[in-house]
Every structure is written in C-alpha cells, then in structure tokens.
Amino acid sequence: xxxxxxxxxxxxxxxxxxxxxxLVATGITPSGHIHxxxxxxxxxxxxxxxxxxxxxxxxxFIYIADTYDPLRKVYPFLDESYAQHVGKPLSExxxxxxxxxxxxxxxxxxxxxxxxxxxxxxxxxRADELYKEGVYVDAIKQALIKxxxxxxxxxxxxxxxxxxxxxxxxxxxxxxxKINTTIVKGFDLDxxxxxxxxxxxxxxxxPMKGGGKLTWRVDWPARWKALGVTVEPYGKDHASRGGSxxxxxxxxxxxxxxxxxxxxxxxxxxxxxxxxxxSSTGVVVSIADMLKVVPPEVLRYLIIxxxxxxxxxxxxxxxxxxxxxxxxxxHSSDKATxxxxxxxxxxxxxxxxxxxxxxxxxxxxxxVAAGDxxxxxxxxxxxxxxxxxxKCIRELVDNVGNWLEMYAPDNAKxxxxxxxxxxxxxxxxxxxxxxxxxxxxxxxxxxMNGEDYHNLVYSAKEEGSELNTTIADALNADPATLEVNxxxxxxxIYVSVLGQPSGPKAGWFLSSLEKDFLAQRFKxxxxxxx
RNA sequence: GGGCUCGUAGCUCAGUCAGGCAGAGCGUCUGGCUUUUAACCAGACGGCCUAGGGUUCAAAUCCCUACGAGCCCGCCA
Numbered sequence: 196x197x198x199x200x201x202x203x204x205x206x207x208x209x210x211x212x213x214x215x216x217x218l219v220a221t222g223i224t225p226s227g228h229i230h231x232x233x234x235x236x237x238x239x240x241x242x243x244x245x246x247x248x249x250x251x252x253x254x255x256f257i258y259i260a261d262t263y264d265p266l267r268k269v270y271p272f273l274d275e276s277y278a279q280h281v282g283k284p285l286s287e288x289x290x291x292x293x294x295x296x297x298x299x300x301x302x303x304x305x306x307x308x309x310x311x312x313x314x315x316x317x318x319x320x321r322a323d324e325l326y327k328e329g330v331y332v333d334a335i336k337q338a339l340i341k342x343x344x345x346x347x348x349x350x351x352x353x354x355x356x357x358x359x360x361x362x363x364x365x366x367x368x369x370x371x372x373k374i375n376t377t378i379v380k381g382f383d384l385d386x387x388x389x390x391x392x393x394x395x396x397x398x399x400x401x402p403m404k405g406g407g408k409l410t411w412r413v414d415w416p417a418r419w420k421a422l423g424v425t426v427e428p429y430g431k432d433h434a435s436r437g438g439s440x441x442x443x444x445x446x447x448x449x450x451x452x453x454x455x456x457x458x459x460x461x462x463x464x465x466x467x468x469x470x471x472x473x474s475s476t477g478v479v480v481s482i483a484d485m486l487k488v489v490p491p492e493v494l495r496y497l498i499i500x501x502x503x504x505x506x507x508x509x510x511x512x513x514x515x516x517x518x519x520x521x522x523x524x525x526h527s528s529d530k531a532t533x534x535x536x537x538x539x540x541x542x543x544x545x546x547x548x549x550x551x552x553x554x555x556x557x558x559x560x561x562x563v564a565a566g567d568x569x570x571x572x573x574x575x576x577x578x579x580x581x582x583x584x585x586k587c588i589r590e591l592v593d594n595v596g597n598w599l600e601m602y603a604p605d606n607a608k609x610x611x612x613x614x615x616x617x618x619x620x621x622x623x624x625x626x627x628x629x630x631x632x633x634x635x636x637x638x639x640x641x642x643m644n645g646e647d648y649h650n651l652v653y654s655a656k657e658e659g660s661e662l663n664t665t666i667a668d669a670l671n672a673d674p675a676t677l678e679v680n681x682x683x684x685x686x687x688i689y690v691s692v693l694g695q696p697s698g699p700k701a702g703w704f705l706s707s708l709e710k711d712f713l714a715q716r717f718k719x720x721x722x723x724x725x
Numbered sequence: 726g727g728g729c730u731c732g733u734a735g736c737u738c739a740g741u742c743a744g745g746c747a748g749a750g751c752g753u754c755u756g757g758c759u760u761u762u763a764a765c766c767a768g769a770c771g772g773c774c775u776a777g778g779g780u781u782c783a784a785a786u787c788c789c790u791a792c793g794a795g796c797c798c799g800c801c802a
Contacts (some may be wrong), residue, residue: 205742224802267801354727355799375801411802435798436728442800462730463796501738504730506795508737516763517737521750532749534739559762606762653759682760689761700761 199534202502203541207246210426210457217252219244220424220456221317222259225302226285227270228481232430232463234309235507238498239428239461241315242541247426258310258317259418262286262299263326263408265374282373284408286323299323309482312590313491314547325421327405332387334417334451335403338363339382339389341450345413348445353437364389366407370397374408412439416447419456428459428503461503487597488515490590492549496522496542511602519554548587552580557595559699562609563707566596574707577642609693611708616694619720624670625679626687629655631721632665637714645702652688652701655679691720 200208210217221240223233237258244256263284269277273291280288280298288298295301299321307319325331338345339362346357362379366389373393380398381390389406392398401407409417418424433439444455485494488511497518501507522542525535543549552560552575560578564570571592576582599608622630636651637643643651654660656679667674688705689698692713698704705713 199740200742209742222802261802264802349800353798353800357800361800410800412800415802430797430802431729432797432802434729435796438728438798439800439802460729465795505738506731513763514737517751520763524750535749555763604762609762649759656759685761697762700764702761704761 199532201246201499201534201537201541203242203246203499204250204537206243206426206457206459207250207252210243210247211250211252213457214425215252217247217254217425218423219247219254219256219426220259220418220422221257221428222261222322222418223306224261224264224285225299225306226264226266227272227302228483229302229306229309231482231485231509233306234313234482234485234494235461235464235498235503236428236430237310237315237317238313238495239459239503240426241313241317241544242499243426243428243459244317245541245544256317257320257422257424259320259322259325259422260299260303261322262297262303262324263322263374264411266298280372282371282375284323284367284374286321287367287372305483309486312486313495314544316546320422322408323405326408329404330421331409331414331417332403334413334421335364335389335409336384336387337450338409338413338417339379340384345446345450348449349412349442352442352445363410363413364407365410366391366401368393368395368397369399369401371395377407412442413446413450415439416443416451416453416455419443419447420451420453424456426459427456428461431460431462434458434460459503462506464507464509485509485511488594488602490519490554490594491547492542493519493522493554495544495547496538499541500538511598513604513607515598515602516555523553548584548590550581550584550587550591552588552591554591554595556703557591558599558603558607559703560707561592561595561599562699563611563704565610566592568592578703578706579644609695609698611692612694615716615719615723616690616692617725618694619691619723620725622687622690622720622723623683625666626683627721628666628669629662629679629684630687630691630717632662632669634714634717634721635665636662637710637717640710643706643710645706648705649702652684653681655684656681687720688717691716 219240221237223229223236240256244254247254263286265282265284266277266280266288268281269275277288285299286297290296290298290301292301295304310317342363345363346361350356360378364379365374366377366379367374368377368391371393373395376394377391379389379391382388387403388400389403390398390400408414419427429440435441440455440458447453447455489497497507497509526539526543560571560574564574568589572582572585572588575588582588633651651662655662655666657663658674658677663674663677663679666679667677670677685701686696688701689696692698692708
C-alpha cells in the first residue's frame with residue numbers, strides 16, 4: 196500500500212493549488228445549546244487549517260457566531276415570555292439565565308469554552324458586531340442595487356419565486372425590534388440608510404451599519420467577500436442542489452465578483468444505537484455533555500479519523516472505552532504508520548491537555564478514591580504518573596467521574612467498603628490464611644507498585660516462596676501438598692475490600708489503595724468469624 | 726418531486742482524489758501464559774470490495790445503470 200494521505204492533507208493540497216494565502220471560516224448560530232454536529236464543523240475546519248499551516252500556507256482561521264440572526268421560535272427550553280422576542284436578533288434579546296449580556300452570549304460562552312477545551316483557537320467574530328462596525332455595508336449596497344439579479348439567481352437555482360416585497364436586506368424595526376417583519380421601501384446609497392415599513396405599524400429609516408441584516412442566502416456569500424473566506428466546511432443540509440452553497444456560489448460570483456470558498460461537506464454524527472442526531476427526534480447531545488465524558492483529544496480523534504463525508508457513530512457507553520483505548524494505544528505505539536501518526540498529531544493539537552494516565556486506569560483510581568481529588572492525586576503520584584499538570588488530571592478525573600455516573604455499565608462499577616463487608620464470613624480457611632499472611636508481608640514491605648502486588652499474589656502458589664510457606668504454616672499443611680488456586684486468592688481480596696467476588700485488575704487496584712489500610716483490612720477479614 | 730453522501734471481513738472502518746497482488750482495529754478460533762470488571766503474547770480463520778454493464782494490458786478505485794442505506798432541499802442555516 197502506498198502512503199495514505201490524510202483527508203485534511205488532501206484538502207490542504209487542493210486548496211494550496213489555488214493559492215498560498217487562505218482564510219478558513221466556520222460559523223454557527225447560537226440560538227440554543229450548540230449541537231454536536233457543530234463540533235464536527237469546527238474540528239474539521241481546525242484540522243484543515245492546521246494542515247494548511249503545516250504545508251507552509253499563509254493561513255488564518257476564524258469563527259463567526261451568527262448572533263444577528265432572529266430567534267425563530269420559543270424553543271422548549273425557553274420560558275413562554277420569550278414569545279415577545281421571536282423575530283429579534285439573538286444579540287438583542289435578554290439572556291435566559293440573566294448572567295450574560297445577551298441571549299446569544301448565553302449559548303456562545305460555553306461553546307467558546309468547549310473550543311478552548313479542544314485546543315481550537317480561531318479568531319472569533321460576532322455577526323452583530325460585524326454589521327454594527329460596517330463590515331457589510333458594501334455588500335448591502337450591492338445587494339440592494341442588484342436585488343432583482345439576486346432574486347433571479349435564487350429563483351433559477353432553488354426554483355421558487357421570491358415574493359414581490361422580497362429584499363435581500365432585512366431592517367430591524369425601531370419600534371418592535373424585530374428583523375423578520377419589515378419590508379424595504381427604499382434606500383439612500385450616500386447616506387447609507389434604508390427605509391422600511393414594519394407589520395407592527397411602524398415605519399422608519401435605519402443605517403446600513405447595524406440597522407439590519409442580509410438574508411441568510413445573501414449573508415453567506417457577502418461574508419466570503421467581506422472577510423476573504425477561501426475554505427469553509429458546512430453540513431450537508433447546505434449541500435443540496437439549489438441549497439445555500441449553490442446559490443451562494445452564484446451570488447458570490449455574479450453579485451460580489453468573488454470566487455466561493457473551497458467546500459468541505461461533512462456528515463452528521465449518529466448517537467449510539469439511537470440513530471442520527473436530530474432535534475426533531477429529540478436525539479441530541481450537547482457539546483458540553485460530550486465533553487463531560489470524552490477527553491478532548493479523543494473527541495478530536497473520533498472526528499479526525501473519519502473522512503468528513505462519512506457518518507460517525509458515537510456510543511458513550513462501553514464503546515467509548517474501546518475508542519479511548521484505541522487512541523491511547525495508537526498514541527504510544529512505536530509501530531504506527533505515518534498515517535496513524537498524522538491522525539494522532541492532528542488529534543493532539545497545540546494547547547490541549549494530555550496526561551499519560553489511561554482512562555481505564557483512572558476509572559479504577561477514581562472509584563478507589565471515591566472521587567476525592569486529593570486522594571486521586573496521591574494515588575496517581577504513587578503510581579508514578581506524570582503529575583506536573585494538575586489541570587489535565589482534573590479534566591480526566593471529571594470525564595471519568597461523569598462517565599461512571601452517566602454511561603458506565605454496572606459491571607464497571609465498584610466501591611471500597613469503609614467497614615469490613617459481612618460477606619467476609621464466607622471466606623474459607625485457605626483464603627483466611629492467605630489474607631493474614633499477605634497482610635504480614637505488607638506490614639514489613641516498602642511501597643509496592645501494581646506489578647509487585649500482582650507477583651506477590653501469584654507467589655502464593657510457588658513452593659518455597661515466603662507467602663507460600665507462611666500460608667502452609669498457618670494451615671499446618673505440608674507445602675509440598677498445599678493446593679493454591681490464585682483465583683480464590685483474588686476473590687478473597689475483592690470480598691474483603693469491596694464486598695463482591697470480583698473487581699478491577701488486581702495490580703492496579705491494590706496499588707491504588709493505602710498499603711496500611713490493606714494490611715489492616717486483610718487481618719480483620721482473616722479473623723472475622725461471626 | 727428534486728438533490729447530496731455512503732455501500733469494502735461478523736462489527737467499526739482505512740484504501741477510491743492519483744487504476745498496479747484486498748488492509749487495520751475489534752470480535753471469533755487455535756496455541757502459549759502468572760484468569761481480572763473487554764488480561765497479555767503468538768498465530769489462524771474470515772471478502773463475488775452491493776449488483777450489472779463499459780473503458781483499460783490492468784478496476785474496490787474511472788464512466789453508465791440498478792438496488793440498498795442515511796440525510797437534505799420548497800428562502801427558515
């Protein structure tokens with residue numbers, strides 16, 4: 196097999212063939228909790244951007260929050276009082292929680308936090324600010340002048356005739372504040388103003404600067420031109436023939452004399468067995484929810500390893516562990532192909548937290564420490580992991596804790612019992628002898644790591660070993676005929692500590708607990724005879 | 726009614742851009758081993774690359790058609 200080129204590098208090569216200077220853009224409307232499909236959009240854009248930079252392009256990456264779009268309806272998560280705000284630009288509506296300066300900011304802030312989390316650092320623009328600063332004024336003039344041409348393009352490509360009163364510019368009414376109830380009556384290119392009438396009965400004049408917004412199908416190409424966008428990913432909803440990319444290409448070329456950006460069409464992310472994520476079916480996972488359980492690198496990996504035009508299936512239960520394992524294995528593998536390495540490299544973007552603690556191991560540590568961060572940190576230190584970045588460990592701990600709570604199957608869970616479990620009464624003589632001998636050795640030994648514990652348990656069946664000899668003495672048995680099944684020994688450990696017959700991999704598990712606690716507990720269990 | 730994308734091992738998918746012996750991980754099976762909340766090591770099995778046609782010395786790859794799956798579009802991102 197010849198060397199495989201990662202899709203991001205393929206895109207970068209195609210784009211570079213058109214020129215060296217590039218602007219990768221992505222945009223999302225913060226009308227509600229930002230959807231996971233949008234995560235794919237920004238990760239895709241970020242990766243394309245990084246690939247371009249890696250190839251020596253003079254590239255920039257921007258994110259535009261469409262804060263000037265009107266609120267479409269009172270979403271289920273909104274109070275009924277929001278009915279009065281339907282039709283107003285999101286940036287001009289009060290925040291649902293009262294803690295942000297506007298409605299759009301309420302949803303934008305956590306999303307920007309998520310971007311930071313994922314190591315994605317675009318220059319952020321807010322559409323309302325761009326309009327208010329006048330960035331769109333030239334495009335607005337062109338659109339107003341060439342209204343009929345635009346209408347003709349829309350009609351030709353999308354097949355529907357715009358209404359007589361249709362206009363590419365939607366003024367914001369001074370009176371009711373709405374943007375979707377106004378009709379343009381005239382404009383003045385020198386004064387840079389637009390006259391309108393509103394269905395609320397008001398009429399007036401607004402400045403082109405911040406007085407309204409271009410309709411979506413015109414806004415998009417206007418933005419390409421105004422900002423110089425050359426690469427942009429978008430969901431397949433825009434990719435239909437006659438869809439907004441199609442009309443955007445034509446409007447951009449014919450009205451604004453600007454070549455449309457290189458398209459990257461991406462597919463949706465499907466959730467587990469529930470199928471496509473969609474707000475109408477209620478199958479929705481917010482980015483915040485996703486980041487609660489998935490380390491950011493793994494989420495990037497999930498998206499980066501799959502070509503944009505393919506569905507991604509994401510299952511947050513056990514398959515998540517497989518995904519994390521796969522990532523970690525690839526990450527530390529020395530026989531990864533150049534293709535694998537490239538995927539890891541792109542997943543592990545600059546500014547992203549990375550610890551060397553396996554997710555799976557953390558599920559054990561977390562439960563041993565009952566979620567207490569200070570104790571977790573102690574255990575992690577004792578296990579010899581890198582603890583230089585407490586922040587990274589904190590993130591992993593939060594992911595694991597949330598995963599255990601939200602998605603982990605029961606058989607992945609356990610809890611260390613504060614008191615000796617009563618089920619210890621069932622232990623047989625061999626198990627008791629083992630526990631007391633084990634405890635005695637622990638008392639005398641220094642710190643032990645996972646492998647030490649593992650080896651120590653197995654030494655019980657080796658004739659002549661300290662543990663074997665002690666057990667034989669305790670039972671008054673001949674070491675030569677002593678039958679020791681390690682399985683029973685493990686069971687004794689789990690029963691006395693967890694009150695259940697099985698548990699996490701013993702080495703890791705025991706080394707996560709305090710040695711003195713173990714010695715004490717094993718002694719109690721060995722002597723417990725109700 | 727139109728359109729977009731996908732179809733490769735039991736599962737999840739690389740490989741298609743740029744044609745050159747059919748690939749990985751997981752699962753399964755076999756052997757080894759110190760059984761651990763999906764142990765580890767070694768190996769094997771596993772494919773009419775959805776179907777049919779075309780181009781070519783050569784097709785999973787390019788072209789046409791059909792079928793299957795998912796989704797989008799009627800100015801509302």
